[in-house]
Amino acid sequence: MEVIEREALEQITSVVVDGAVHDIGLLKDFHRNPTLAAFVPDLARLSISWVRLRPGEELSVHQHPTKSMIIVAEGTGRTMGDATTDIRSGDIVVVPPGARHGFVGTGPTGFWALSIQFEGTGLYEDPDNARVSFVGDRADIATIRAENDKYMRAYEGNALVRLIRDIDAQPVGVRESLLDHLQGWSNAFQRIIAARVVGEGDSPARALADEHLTEEVGHHRLLAAIRDGRDVPWDPVIAGVSSWFLDRMATGSSVERTVLAHLALEGSGMIFHAAGVHAFASSEYFRLHDGADAEHLEMGYRELSERRDWTVEQVSAALRQGWQMMELLCDRIADRARSAALADHVH
Structure with missing residues (x-):
């Protein structure tokens, strides 16, 4: 598991179209980062879910058979499992298949994030048959x-x-x-x-x-x-x-x-x-x-x-x-x- 901070992504602020320079604000394309470019498949069946953890609320350490990407949209939290790292708005967590990982909300509000999978159904698309196994859970x-x-x-x-x-x-x-x-x-x-x-x-x-x-x-x-x-x-x-x-x-x-x-x-x-x-x-x-x-x-x-x-x-x-x-x-x-x-x- 690896956390990529938003500030670490290469940014562009303008593009040239038909010979003219056009300002585009600030753009950070995931594919311009070697780790993310290798992680995101060219052909994917995207599954995207909002995830929220309140302060102190945990998503226990678990594993799943498919790669997953977590994009923190708002607030702060901490990863658990194979790596323990503080995360905040803008950070991207890449989770390879089989990686042991979990999350806990921190700060005054916890965090909101987008959970993205690239193949098959979403991890919790069928709540009665979730595609995860929790580590150490009795x-x-x-x-x-x-x-x-x-x-x-x-x-x-x-x-x-x-x-x-x-x-x-x-x-x-x-x-x-x-x-x-x-x-x-x-x-x-x-x-x-x-x-x-x-x-x-x-x-x-x-x-x-x-x-x-x-x-x-x-x-x-x-x-x-x-x-x-x-x-x-x-x-x-x-x-x-x-x-x-x-x-x-x-x-x-x-x-x-x-x-x-x-x-x-x-x-x-x-x-x-x-x-x-x-x-x-x-x-x-x-x-x-x-x-x-x-x-x-x-x-x-x-x-x-x-x-x-x-x-x-x-x-x-x-x-x-x-x-x-x-x-x-x-x-x-x-x-x-x-x-x-x-x-x-x-x-």
Whole structure:
């Protein structure tokens, strides 16, 4: 693996056409660099994907059978695997077939990059049959990651996610009603992560629970700050789901608490808040979660990878229940947001 800095590429600023000199700004042709010219095939079936890693978020070290090129478009990060190098906007990472490589986002924003492959389908074009193998990943962790990824992809179609993505097109009052019903869940989430700390007692998992609580405490107040002091509506489904999670934090196993808190709650939160940060661009509540949820999701995978007191079957059962409850909760919030806004409009 090799990183080629943008400044290292030969540049031209003008061309001669029909005997006249024409300024073209600043151009750096990849084929004028010997390494890139040799790396990019003359005939290629291009697969191009945007990739984003938030601060601290990792794409674990992996390998694939085809060469790949990563062009950093914005922000900063670091490579892992065969080479550890800081990367920044404009850098080009060339990855030969079989090279061990991974990435982590750094700085205040992480990075955006273009991932390019030159033959065959894209590495993740078929998410259920990705053309990669992760290095050093326990087989059971890889299985759980894949299963949780499927739940997360399915959650992309949840009514609440679709509603917040289309919030500007909704009738008057839906935006405020959505925030009001979300507040009830946000308040309950604070109690849930606090109950997890109590449930862990003095076990080794207590440190993770403490860290999670420290990073989440008080976020419900950020949501309240953009709601102009309106009352929080009570709803039996939102209350019931909240009580179920509280019960699992009090009576479930340590592994179950980890799975529910990080893989289900933070996994769904990552998708929802990423949509919300565009719908509520000025809100600190959504901006803060958009950066933190991915890191909190990875906390859960790291905790599971360090433990041996669980089976895939046990974790799968907890995952299934957790995601069923989250789908129920979010469908209900979306339904109540629309219904309450409509009722207010009628009256």
